[in-house]
Amino acid sequence: MLVKENLGPADFERLVDEENATASRLIFTDQSIFELEQEKLFTKAWLYIGHETEIPDEGDYVTRQMATDPVILSRGAHGKIHVLLNSCSHRGTLLCTSDVGSTKGFVCAYHGWVFGLDGSLKATADDMDLYAGKVDFKNLDLKTAARVDTYAGLIFATWDDGAPDLADYLGDARWYLDLFHNRTPEGMEVLGAPHRWVVNTNWKLGAMNFGADGPHAVKVHGPITAATFQVPPTVFRDALVESPAVSMGNGHNGIVTQVPDSLKDQIPPYFGFNPDLMEVYEKHLNPQQNELNRHLIAGVTTMFPNFSSVQGASTFEMDKMPVNFLAIRVWQPVSATQTEIWNWFLVEKEASDEWKQASMLAGVRTFTAGGTFDQDDAEAWVGIAKGIEGNIARQGDVNFQMALAYRDRTIPGFPGPGKVYPSNYGEVTEFDILLEWQKYMKA
Amino acid sequence: MTKPVSETEYRELTDFLYHEAELLSDQDYPAWGKMLADDLHYVIPVPQFMDPTGAREIGIGNGYFDDDIHSMRIRLQLLSSPQTTTAENVRSLLNHVVTNVRVSQAGDNEYRCNSCITVHRTRFNKKDPTIISGRRNDLIRRTDSGFQLVSREVKLNQSVLMSSNVSYFF
Numbered sequence: 321m322l323v324k325e326n327l328g329p330a331d332f333e334r335l336v337d338e339e340n341a342t343a344s345r346l347i348f349t350d351q352s353i354f355e356l357e358q359e360k361l362f363t364k365a366w367l368y369i370g371h372e373t374e375i376p377d378e379g380d381y382v383t384r385q386m387a388t389d390p391v392i393l394s395r396g397a398h399g400k401i402h403v404l405l406n407s408c409s410h411r412g413t414l415l416c417t418s419d420v421g422s423t424k425g426f427v428c429a430y431h432g433w434v435f436g437l438d439g440s441l442k443a444t445a446d447d448m449d450l451y452a453g454k455v456d457f458k459n460l461d462l463k464t465a466a467r468v469d470t471y472a473g474l475i476f477a478t479w480d481d482g483a484p485d486l487a488d489y490l491g492d493a494r495w496y497l498d499l500f501h502n503r504t505p506e507g508m509e510v511l512g513a514p515h516r517w518v519v520n521t522n523w524k525l526g527a528m529n530f531g532a533d534g535p536h537a538v539k540v541h542g543p544i545t546a547a548t549f550q551v552p553p554t555v556f557r558d559a560l561v562e563s564p565a566v567s568m569g570n571g572h573n574g575i576v577t578q579v580p581d582s583l584k585d586q587i588p589p590y591f592g593f594n595p596d597l598m599e600v601y602e603k604h605l606n607p608q609q610n611e612l613n614r615h616l617i618a619g620v621t622t623m624f625p626n627f628s629s630v631q632g633a634s635t636f637e638m639d640k641m642p643v644n645f646l647a648i649r650v651w652q653p654v655s656a657t658q659t660e661i662w663n664w665f666l667v668e669k670e671a672s673d674e675w676k677q678a679s680m681l682a683g684v685r686t687f688t689a690g691g692t693f694d695q696d697d698a699e700a701w702v703g704i705a706k707g708i709e710g711n712i713a714r715q716g717d718v719n720f721q722m723a724l725a726y727r728d729r730t731i732p733g734f735p736g737p738g739k740v741y742p743s744n745y746g747e748v749t750e751f752d753i754l755l756e757w758q759k760y761m762k763a
Numbered sequence: 764m765t766k767p768v769s770e771t772e773y774r775e776l777t778d779f780l781y782h783e784a785e786l787l788s789d790q791d792y793p794a795w796g797k798m799l800a801d802d803l804h805y806v807i808p809v810p811q812f813m814d815p816t817g818a819r820e821i822g823i824g825n826g827y828f829d830d831d832i833h834s835m836r837i838r839l840q841l842l843s844s845p846q847t848t849t850a851e852n853v854r855s856l857l858n859h860v861v862t863n864v865r866v867s868q869a870g871d872n873e874y875r876c877n878s879c880i881t882v883h884r885t886r887f888n889k890k891d892p893t894i895i896s897g898r899r900n901d902l903i904r905r906t907d908s909g910f911q912l913v914s915r916e917v918k919l920n921q922s923v924l925m926s927s928n929v930s931y932f933f
Binding site: 373374379419420421513518540544676681683690706 | 813818822830838846922
């Protein structure tokens with residue numbers, strides 16, 4: 321199929337072939353499909369905005385993106401969280417130009433209109449009476465997200481009044497989010513400002529990779545894994561092949577890589593987790609969640625459409641125990657072939673200062689623009705954008721056909737909810753993200 | 764209060780910075796690695812645009828880079844062989860330009876060196892150069908085997924890195 325205007329449901333039916341586990345390469349390159357995504361997906365889905373600990377006090381704000389729209393995330397009176405379109409209701413000027421700060425309100429740089437932390441219009445250029453009562457100022461508050469809600473400190477928003485509640489949207493994925501974000505009474509906090517970098521490829525490639533692509537890990541990350549864990553690639557491969565991948569429903573997917581049975585007598589429970597908090601985890605999560613976390617060596621997830629997280633343990637000194645980091649990120653769509661990655665590092669609030677520092681170092685040395693894992697992933701994703709841009713190449717498919725071997729093999733009796741498949745290599749969960757994408761695009 | 768250095772010292776230190784830049788552009792990491800002190804701290808903070816009237820920091824801070832000698836050695840080891848790097852296989856074409864060098868005495872056998880670094884990088888898949896510039900604040904130590912880089916902080920002029928990865932050094 322070639323690019324055309326006015327793509328309809330039948331076109332999107334063809335663009336992702338569920339039966340065959342393939343998808344058209346056009347969905348990663350075509351700008352008209354990208355524009356439709358803005359309309360049909362990013363104005364409907366719940367999008368990740370920021371973490372509660374980024375705006376702890378009244379007056380705190382950070383500026384963010386909801387896909388191509390700039391927004392302000394602020395904390396107003398009584399601790400209420402607001403998500404405001406960062407565009408003056410007068411002429412559309414970008415209202416807030418700081419990445420982060422504290423304020424009583426937002427003043428437009430052009431005509432000086434003033435808005436409260438909740439987006440309400442407080443003042444126009446001069447005396448509001450100059451309008452002689454001809455204007456209803458209620459219509460000139462900042463546009464706000466239709467719904468804002470949080471789960472385990474994570475703030476989400478949607479432009480869609482008719483969206484399901486966040487709790488229902490996340491659904492069974494909450495059980496898995498708990499493993500990373502809700503395992504202590506105080507929960508997690510961000511370690512610093514987000515890292516941001518621009519990769520010339522489609523946003524879905526990152527979302528799928530974290531949702532998650534098991535087979536790439538040995539090829540791309542084998543050397544760094546061997547160097548920092550002294551783990552031979554065969555053991556790394558076995559852990560991935562034998563570990564479960566989960567389709568949590570509503571397009572939320574991931575892998576929970578477990579210590580292989582052959583190494584369970586050598587690798588202690590909660591490997592990489594904070595030893596001071598092991599008893600706290602055991603009390604705070606339920607026994608089934610603890611069962612999974614006890615032998616977890618990596619957890620990689622994507623909450624549909626573009627919010628991902630990765631937890632793993634790392635050490636760069638062989639005589640020191642590996643330390644877990646938790647990175648969360650948004651694959652912010654810029655164009656069909658450009659994505660801005662936003663990446664934060666989190667740690668348990670209860671952790672000691674030493675542990676926070678160690679966890680931060682484990683994260684920034686692995687999963688960011690210069691990280692020993694991410695720098696290699698980015699090259700592969702840019703390679704896809706380059707490889708499929710031509711006239712002949714874009715007529716082909718991207719292939720997820722390992723799913724044909726695994727999609728009917730769900731594991732019965734797994735401790736967690738969702739459809740659970742026996743291998744990180746299965747490609748089922750990655751492809752499930754595209755099936756969810758297809759639902760939105762057909763609607 | 765900065766203590767001035769002699770012309771000879773200034774010449775020695777700028778030579779060190781130029782030599783280092785050449786090795787970084789050549790990606791000769793075994794040689795560059797020998798110029799690093801065992802107590803190395805290499806850090807690149809995240810620049811932020813901030814209204815000074817309501818400035819606020821979040822958390823303990825997490826730089827784009829924050830390396831000691833152990834993590835740096837692993838980075839250099841991985842980037843030194845095409846078998847162990849995807850990002851630099853094939854290699855980038857790099858040009859490190861060092862300017863605005865100021866040197867002062869920072870203690871016995873140690874020097875504070877401030878400089879600007881501009882890295883021009885092209886890739887096989889991105890032929891127009893990516894240019895990132897930064898202001899470096901270095902501590903450099905004189906040892907029996909030559910100068911060694913003890914600490915380097917690089918203040919970049921991009922808050923959003925317009926680059927798919929940073930698989931090189933400043």
